[in-house]
Amino acid sequence: MRQGVGSVSSGVPQSRSAGNARATLRCHALSVTAHDTPDRLVALGRAIARPPVVAGVEQNSPMAGLERRTVGFVDVLAQSIGAVAPAAGTATVPALIAVQAGSGVLIAVAAAWLLAICVAATLNQFALRIAAPGSLYTFTTKGLGAGPGFAAASGLLVGYGFIAMFGVVGAAYFLQNFLSALTGAWAAGPWVTVALLVGVGAVCFGVLRRGIRLSSRVTLVIELASLVVILALLAIVLSRLDAAQLAAPFTARPPAFGGLVAGTAVALTAFVGFESAASLGREAARPFLTVPRTIRWTVLGVGAVYLLSAYTQLAGAGAFGIGFDGGQAVARLASDTDAAAVGTLLDLGLAASFTACAIASLTALARAVFTLGREGVLPRAVGRIEPLRKTPYRALAVVIPITVAVPLALHAVGWSPWQSLEFLIVVSAAGYITAYVLATVALPAFLRRIGESSLRTDLVAGIAAVGLTGVLITYLVVMVPGEPVAVAVVGGLAVLAALAYLYLRTARSRALARAGLFDHTTSSDLLGGS
Template sequence: MAGVLRRSPVSGLARRSIGFVDVLAQSVSAVAPSAAAITIPSIVAAVAGNGTLWAVVGALLLSLLVATTVNQFTRRMSATGSLYTFVSKGLGTGAGFVTGIAMFVGYAFVAMFSLTGCGLFLATLLGSFLPGIQDSTLLVSVSIVALAAVCFLVLARGIRLSTRVMLIVESASVAFILVLTIAMIARQGGGIHWSVLSLSGTTPGEFATGTVLALMAFVGFESASTLGAEARKPFATIPRAIVWTVVASGALYLLSTYSQLVGFSALGRSLTSSTAPVNSLADAYGLPWMGVLLDASIATSFFACAIASTTALVRVIFSMARERLVSPALGRTHPTLKTPIVAVAVAVPVLAIVPVVTIALGGGVWEAMGVLLVASAAGYITSYVFVCAAAFVFLRRIGELGFWVGLRAIVAALLLGVGLVVYLIDRSASASSAGVWIFLAIISLGTIVYRVMRMRRPWLGSTIGVYDETILQDLLGGLPADPVPPGDPIGRR
């Protein structure tokens, strides 16, 4: 049939092989709600003060604006490149490439952050049985390498295995956090503690900064869209997975934030008075044994996040390789496992080496994690700004721009743009300021590289933005899929 391809532009992946649960596991694990629910409240409280709970509410609403805007694309195309591909369809290839670089920073740095965090909490867990060992940076470094090796094996074996591992690990972690949170609320007595809902003493600037910091707990919810080619019903399952992830994670964060605020208020202390607030509350309310399980829960959540973030990262690299923006070799897939094996083999060692070298140079584990998190969050927020702006332009171009859809896209883009500036200014004055400069340097370098590439390869403008399209195999009576011939990664012959 004229106009129908024999092969998908992203052929080689396990096309139409995973269901809604697997897609949901990808987004949930990338968000790492268990780890975020424990750590984010105190980070936000340090800035927002009495407005902490409302800052989390603001971040939830803003994330929903972005999620529903992203879904304007996920309901219309299945793209392994995710936001990078979507932006190229709305704002052009230049903006798409910058978004791809921002996503690369977001996924890669949060994967390194998660590997380091998992190694740190595993060391802390061992320290409960072998006092003193938790201070060993060598143990953390060895753990990072071992965890990266496990990630490689899981990712190389196939998308179904990786999503099932993520689902089991994160589900167990979330279940424990819920039990712990409910137990602490029960120990604090019934009724609503209205004092934590007060905004007294919180300035608009502090509230805005707190909201942006709380937004870090939600980043990664869009990663399900990188599985567009592999999902069975991508136009139905991916939009639902994205929205459900934001709603479920937000509910967990609100519950955790509320319990921590009420708990410390009952003790006559501030949430920011402890470096490990949940552990302190567990000890104060007669639940000291929860500390060991808490460390294990956070470690497993970090591990699931590392797998999910790396899964999304290698698919963005895979998409760029199919478009010849990076080496075409990175677009090769395993003939039987249907995984982007070359991209996995290149990316995973780098994700392990960078944090290990940083720690070895004397940067410290917590300090390295702070820098990685700042750069990652900046990358995510930048890509969200671009995709929201792109949605407005894209829908208008195809004649499907509705008033409320357009309003959501514009409001989200403006709020995120302001939030990004606030975030970068705030973090540039913190101990993790290196993350800001690393992010800006990578974005600037990526922009220069793109300009040079377009000058030397003007045809790139017509190859960027490929996504999974209908092929003859999808049609009733269609032909079976052909293997991809050498030199034809797009599959248009």
């Protein structure tokens, strides 16, 4: 049986919370049988009345302020699903994959799915033991130390931040398409775009400030409704194809190896965010069960939807002579299959899905910033919680204006929404995959340190780390150079992160020494805690 993985005083995280021990003992006292002796009953009563002191257990958690153990499985699941945004991914990612892999879209999606499953299995080993709002940052720090942990934090901030911008741009873009279809050309004006970008950001802030339950449930409802529209369209397309057209994707000529690897790298971006449930580690009820289950089922379910969508788009595009240019394949399929009404609803559904993506990504981003603030790595002001709603409102007040300002700047310099989406996904993927690589490398070291290493977990982590490293290298060599602005931004952010780490080592070494804080058992959880 797995043990509690050390004590808080030793700096090693615990496997699971002790729960309300007093209530448990009272239940035992009420359920004693006739075989229990009076001496045992007296001893039990004495233990309840005067419990022995448990040394080394702190009175407060470093993550105090956030709600604790109140968010149910459905809300945690909504967080991961919203961050992945499968409805938006099904409509846009196959087009991005096709640019690199051509007809190998299906193979690239399947390869990315298998890799994502290995990554999920690796990250779940951490999630079974640590309740950490800092998620991958905290996991990496516990395995490899403050330096790699800071690199993972930098990658995570870039990943969550730019994918949130991706969500804001996508929401404004598809909402503008929907309004244009209803009202005419006036809705296509540039100032309407500005208003929609600002409006989406305002909606995100309003929902997130109200608390995690509201934001997660809004996210889930939006995403499920959007998926229903997408799946209905896919079903209509498949129903219009004959046997030869349905078989065509499986007989297509395979792509070159370089294109396939590059396509897999792009396909992996469709899965990023599945681990964001870990950022609710403190807030989740039964986190060591809920978070790993959420991560596992999100990857499995989303991968199945992506395969279905990629297959349907390939088959439909071949049958109707539709290209993937500009990400309009799904809309063209709706038009060519006489499902124009569904196509109009599709724009609204995709706008909603991108909004859900922005909300969920900002949820995880704010908690990562909050954790860094609590540790003193970032200014401590961003580590404060709004007492009434128990939300990291200072962190939200910092990240949301930036999330809106960058898309506004891209629009101001004349970029089309699709150009902005391509740029933002490239930068976010570079950050995400870097954080994934570091976390998978950290797991074997972490498990050895706590005495729970096994050949199976090391093997899965090794497969994930090697696969991710190959994808990251290919991504940086093949994908990023195609976006010269992305090259400058990724390089600039890497240099900025390195300079920030050097500053912390010299001027704020105590903050680095505190790196890796997580929500641990407190005295109120234990009978006899001091």
